[in-house]
Amino acid sequence: MLNHVFWALSLLTALTLSAPAAVAAGGGGDSFPSWWMAPPEDPNYAAGKKAAEAMNWQTALDAFNKVVAKDPGNANAHNYLGYSYRKSGQFDLAFRHYEEALRLNPKHRGAHEYMGEAYLMVNNLAKAEEQLKQLDQLCTFGCEEYSELKKAVADYKQKTANK
Secondary structure, three states, X not given: OHHHHHHHHHHHHHHHHHHHHHXXXXXXXXXXXXXXXXXXXXXXXHHHHHHHHOOOHHXXXXXXXXXXXXXXXXXXXXXXXXXXXXXXXXXXXXXHHHHHHHHHOOOOHHHHHHHHHHHHHOOOHHHHHHHHHHHHHHOOOOOHHHHHHHHHHHHHHHHHXXX
16 A cells, blocks of 8 residues: 555656656747647637627628638537528528538537527427437536527427417
8 A cells, every 4th residue: 555655656746847847848938838738719710709699690600601611620610600690590501500510520519409499490399309319318417508408499399389
């Protein structure tokens, strides 16, 4: 037992003493090595998120289209494009980008939620419930996307039952 404690303390000491050298080797004046940090966010992506938050759909669309033109494998940008197209009433384009986001990342919870909400907007409850089922499988212990879509489906069912 004592050997394990000694070994763990030795390893911790070695890591602590080598950290300054690793940080110094990072270059560029950063506090951390370059491999430790995420790449900077694309300015068009940031502008698109800001425009979407402000409900300025055309600006969001312009920005996110620039992102996917440069990085067509960006599932998050495709999801935001789907969201912005949906909010601007362009459902065919919204579905196209949600599908692409899910092709790139089948576990993209946001794309499943937003696609389900889009299906409700075009009165396709069965497809919305398919997205809810996917989220139920992805969110073992529940998640916000599942809860939001579940509520939207329940609200949709209540509205259509009252007609």
